[in-house]
Amino acid sequence: MSIGLTHYLIVSAVLFSIGLYGALSRKNAIVILMCVEIMLNAANLSLVAFSRFITPDQLSGQTLAIFSIVVAAAEVSVGLAIIIALYRQRKNIDVSNINLLKW
Amino acid sequence: MHITSIPSELIWAVWLLPLAAFAIISPLIRPFPGKAEPASYISIAAVSLSLGLSLWLLASVWQMPDHQLLLSGFNWLNISGGPVFNFGLLIDPLSAIMLVVVNSVSLMVQIYSRAYMRSDPGYLRYFAFISLFTASMLGLITASNLLSTFVFWELVGLSSYLLIGFWFHRPAAAAAAKKAFLVTRIGDVGFLAAILLLYSHAGTLDITTLHSLAVTGAISASVLLWATLGLFLGAMGKSGQFPLHIWLPDAMEGPTPVSALIHAATMVAAGVFLVARMYPLFEAAPHALTIVAAIGAFTAVFAATMGLVMNDIKRVLAYSTISQLGLMMLGLATGGVWVGIFYLVNHAFFKALLFLGAGSVNHATGTFDLREMGGLRIKIPWTFACFILAAVSLAGIWPLAGFFSKEGVLSSAIDKQPVLFGLAIITTFMTAFYMFRVVFLVFGGQYRGSHGPHESSKTMLIPMVLLAIPAVASGWLNANGGFERLLNGAATHGFWLGVVGVLTHPMAWISLLVVGSGIFMAYAMYIRVWISPNRVKWIFRSLYAIFTRKYWMDDFYEKLIVGNLLYHGLFQAFQWLDKVVIDGAANSVAFVTTGASRMARRIQTGQFQLYGIVAVLGIVLIALIALVRG
Numbered sequence: 001m002s003i004g005l006t007h008y009l010i011v012s013a014v015l016f017s018i019g020l021y022g023a024l025s026r027k028n029a030i031v032i033l034m035c036v037e038i039m040l041n042a043a044n045l046s047l048v049a050f051s052r053f054i055t056p057d058q059l060s061g062q063t064l065a066i067f068s069i070v071v072a073a074a075e076v077s078v079g080l081a082i083i084i085a086l087y088r089q090r091k092n093i094d095v096s097n098i099n100l101l102k103w
Numbered sequence: 104m105h106i107t108s109i110p111s112e113l114i115w116a117v118w119l120l121p122l123a124a125f126a127i128i129s130p131l132i133r134p135f136p137g138k139a140e141p142a143s144y145i146s147i148a149a150v151s152l153s154l155g156l157s158l159w160l161l162a163s164v165w166q167m168p169d170h171q172l173l174l175s176g177f178n179w180l181n182i183s184g185g186p187v188f189n190f191g192l193l194i195d196p197l198s199a200i201m202l203v204v205v206n207s208v209s210l211m212v213q214i215y216s217r218a219y220m221r222s223d224p225g226y227l228r229y230f231a232f233i234s235l236f237t238a239s240m241l242g243l244i245t246a247s248n249l250l251s252t253f254v255f256w257e258l259v260g261l262s263s264y265l266l267i268g269f270w271f272h273r274p275a276a277a278a279a280a281k282k283a284f285l286v287t288r289i290g291d292v293g294f295l296a297a298i299l300l301l302y303s304h305a306g307t308l309d310i311t312t313l314h315s316l317a318v319t320g321a322i323s324a325s326v327l328l329w330a331t332l333g334l335f336l337g338a339m340g341k342s343g344q345f346p347l348h349i350w351l352p353d354a355m356e357g358p359t360p361v362s363a364l365i366h367a368a369t370m371v372a373a374g375v376f377l378v379a380r381m382y383p384l385f386e387a388a389p390h391a392l393t394i395v396a397a398i399g400a401f402t403a404v405f406a407a408t409m410g411l412v413m414n415d416i417k418r419v420l421a422y423s424t425i426s427q428l429g430l431m432m433l434g435l436a437t438g439g440v441w442v443g444i445f446y447l448v449n450h451a452f453f454k455a456l457l458f459l460g461a462g463s464v465n466h467a468t469g470t471f472d473l474r475e476m477g478g479l480r481i482k483i484p485w486t487f488a489c490f491i492l493a494a495v496s497l498a499g500i501w502p503l504a505g506f507f508s509k510e511g512v513l514s515s516a517i518d519k520q521p522v523l524f525g526l527a528i529i530t531t532f533m534t535a536f537y538m539f540r541v542v543f544l545v546f547g548g549q550y551r552g553s554h555g556p557h558e559s560s561k562t563m564l565i566p567m568v569l570l571a572i573p574a575v576a577s578g579w580l581n582a583n584g585g586f587e588r589l590l591n592g593a594a595t596h597g598f599w600l601g602v603v604g605v606l607t608h609p610m611a612w613i614s615l616l617v618v619g620s621g622i623f624m625a626y627a628m629y630i631r632v633w634i635s636p637n638r639v640k641w642i643f644r645s646l647y648a649i650f651t652r653k654y655w656m657d658d659f660y661e662k663l664i665v666g667n668l669l670y671h672g673l674f675q676a677f678q679w680l681d682k683v684v685i686d687g688a689a690n691s692v693a694f695v696t697t698g699a700s701r702m703a704r705r706i707q708t709g710q711f712q713l714y715g716i717v718a719v720l721g722i723v724l725i726a727l728i729a730l731v732r733g
Binding site: 020023024025095096098099100101102 | 708709710711715719
């Protein structure tokens with residue numbers, strides 16, 4: 001049995017679900033950030049897989065994945081900066097305490 | 104003698120000239136509030152020119168074969184695909200005569216006002232308003248379309264409001280102006296309703312077209328009845344017919360020359376004129392004329408009784424005007440347009456003269472109270488001469504003007520409405536009595552006041568003397584039936600046999616006898632004191648109370664209608680409706696909204712992970728729906 005598009009997509013979906021679960025359930029802001037990264041990478045994986053199997057003679061998916069990685073890197077740096085600022089303010093990075101935007 | 108017919112541009116000038124005077128004077132009120140002599144020259148010049156033109160116009164109309172001149176004017180309102188409302192002039196004998204009367208009375212009043220208002224701080228404002236008043240009345244008279252008639256009708260109401268409340272810093276004057284405006288407004292609702300009704304059934308508001316439609320029977324009788332009743336309601340408001348007469352005595356709060364103008368030519372004449380103008384409609388409507396006659400005759404007696412007991416000279420004259428207007432309505436309804444208008448014309452001159460005389464008496468004595476006058480025949484002989492001529496004319500003594508117009512009303516009333524003729528005869532008696540009561544109290548006996556009376560200046564006396572000429576002689580206009588022929592097409596009455604020949608008719612002697620006994624009774628009570636007025640007062644004390652309290656009409660309106668019915672009844676009901684129903688609906692909407700949102704906002708926990716879960720669940724749900732529905 002050769003490895004095809006389905007397998008990549010299954011891996012991608014599993015990764016995405018793990019990331020989503022972590023992002024919605026964990027309380028530590030850094031962990032949430034990491035989980036978001038996992039979801040992004042799941043998306044990158046499926047991009048590359050689609051590109052490889054559907055349009056093998058073009059590199060569009062791979063190019064998009066590179067862009068996505070760059071954006072993710074920038075996003076991580078901003079996110080970590082926010083978390084540091086938050087820590088300095090509250091000595092705590094538990095997201096359940098960050099609930100000022102409510103009624 | 105042939106007179107060149109007046110060019111149509113100059114006919115427009117008849118009512119545009121006083122309007123122009125108003126337009127010139129009114130911007131000057133602010134910069135020159137007080138005395139500014141030239142302003143009065145502007146308005147007097149305008150109305151003199153206008154009088155000259157209207158005399159020329161009357162002569163032109165006189166010699167025209169069909170006596171009618173219709174200036175199409177311009178399309179004022181042009182509703183696309185719909186009606187066209189034309190702003191034109193309708194000149195017929197009726198309007199031509201009225202133009203001359205209004206202009207001549209207005210001219211005399213304005214000359215008189217130059218002296219009477221000399222030291223008033225509102226001198227300019229006065230002349231601006233009086234020009235506007237004259238212009239709107241002239242416009243009303245000449246309008247060829249019922250809609251433009253209504254516009255001028257309201258302008259007349261507005262300018263009378265401004266002039267009655269001329270001394271608006273006096274609470275009584277402000278209240279009187281408001282009362283006049285509101286009470287006439289009730290009548291105007293009827294007028295407007297009649298306009299709408301006529302328009303919806305006839306499709307036009309052109310007066311001559313309406314006349315021909317009414318004559319040919321193109322408008323159904325019931326529509327005509329309601330329309331004429333609406334028109335008459337408007338006329339009742341303006342002409343002070345019962346039960347809308349209550350504003351007229353209060354209107355005495357205005358300057359006396361204004362009262363002269365209102366009572367003679369402009370305001371109250373508008374109602375009589377409207378009935379005369381729409382007379383073919385009244386003729387075609389069943390019973391409309393009977394109602395007009397009944398209300399007119401009742402008003403005549405009703406107002407005369409109050410005139411008997413008033414102690415204010417202007418109020419006696421005011422009730423006299425209401426009473427005379429009632430007789431005009433009776434004359435219109437029983438004798439046709441010419442009887443009513445003939446009365447209106449004669450009345451305009453002698454009533455204006457009486458008011459100017461009252462103003463002159465006030466100038467001399469500083470009061471309007473009859474109890475503080477007396478013996479003035481020596482002190483102010485010119486005023487006395489003019490006043491007594493006007494009073495004799497109003498009472499109706501041959502050969503003065505009032506006699507002839509009264510004969511017209513009485514003899515046509517006895518033909519058509521014998522019962523109402525009885526009321527008219529009673530009114531004639533009371534008119535003679537109260538007019539001579541005033542004459543004897545003011546000019547007879549000894550002076551009872553403390554003012555040091557003096558004759559008025561020439562500026563005031565000259566207009567009075569000039570007005571005395573028509574007040575004596577305007578009745579002779581119809582000596583050979585000329586007035587009637589002009590308005591009626593033909594002299595049909597058969598009763599008019601010249602100035603002297605009229606005395607061959609028994610009616611003349613009946614009315615002279617009644618008038619004579621009225622005058623004699625006043626003489627007996629107030630000069631000879633054979634019968635003491637106080638004793639008469641005591642014997643008829645209940646009647647006296649009713650008359651002095653004006654039949655409690657004012658109290659009735661104020662307490663019962665305004666106080667109980669409107670203020671405590673209708674307005675309270677409106678307030679309840681507003682508070683409970685309207686506010687309640689608005690408040691409950693707000694209450695439900697806040698309550699619902701108070702619950703709904705609990706969802707917004709601020710926990711972004713919860714929002715994420717909801718979003719994911721939503722996506723899953725959408726995906727599931729997409730899967731199931733294929």
